[in-house]
């Protein structure tokens with residue numbers, strides 16, 4: 001048996017998405033910028049994909065700009081907002097994804113901005129009172145705080161943070177890469193100015209994503225070239241990727257309640273089984289709290305043990321694909337900057353299990369039995 005429990009890293013493509021993409025890989029190969037029939041057909045399909053996404057998110061099509069994925073979208077919003085509005089102070093957290101963290105660290109090193117980290121509580125949640133005091137001290141700042149943490153799943157109250165940002169005239173960017181397709185984002189309600197998505201996190205293809213840029217808070221582009229994406233991102237569009245992205249999001253919205261109920265069941269089952277089999281097990285961040293964490297992510301904290309060092313390697317050998325930290329840097333030998341920020345002195349082990357609609361209870365049982373074997377407990 002081989003079990004895939006690393007869906008926060010990437011998800012398998014939905015066959016319905018593949019079917020939607022196929023014609024654009026084979027027959028409909030035109031360049032959407034061409035004005036002849038081949039080009040016009042693809043242009044129409046891209047624009048209808050944009051319209052579909054805008055309808056789902058309750059925004060206007062002009063506010064959706066296609067990119068190569070989450071990293072590019074995060075970079076473009078952060079760099080664009082800073083440049084366009086002459087922003088000097090950025091408020092963020094030490095547990096952002098590297099797409100945000102490394103971008104901000106580079107800008108600070110260059111002397112472009114001063115970076116301020118908001119305080120986190122003992123579970124890794126943003127301290128909103130401290131955020132407000134930073135906003136008061138540095139009005140007109142850029143705030144970059146992720147909707148859900150990709151390692152521990154902690155959820156941010158985006159509505160509340162948006163209102164605070166509005167009050168202090170801050171530009172609010174939220175990395176929504178892990179929540180897109182799993183929660184409904186209503187952009188008429190949320191006071192967010194920039195938001196990001198990557199299709200491969202919700203059963204779409206890799207190498208394509210989008211950014212939402214609020215029409216009243218436009219920014220300068222990061223990539224210059226042709227007039228594609230309303231001059232916001234030069235370069236021939238990833239046509240089949242965009243078609244697949246829109247189809248994947250459409251499926252997510254269509255079946256969200258059903259998928260959420262299924263995945264919540266898997267997550268609860270894993271929490272209960274682990275607690276019953278591995279003594280001293282706990283959960284990093286707030287990942288075992290269904291009300292304040294992304295339902296697709298469970299970050300398990302294992303007691304200090306010799307087994308911890310090789311745990312992911314051994315789980316892999318036993319047929320389980322899981323991850324030890326940020327998916328994007330799995331394989332890297334450095335520890336998790338997220339766990340390091342919340343638990344600076346911890347020697348406990350960590351494994352992130354992340355679920356999708358394709359996982360089953362049997363797979364969870366199999367994974368828990370292998371974890372138990374590593375800790376030499378019989379199930």
Ligand SMILES: Cc1ncc(COP(=O)(O)O)c(C=O)c1O
Nearest residue numbers: 069070071097099150177198328
């Ligand atoms: C929260 C978050 N932001 C950004 C990204 C980067 O997305 P991409 O790999 O599509 O560039 C990831 C990917 O793991 C992520 O989890």
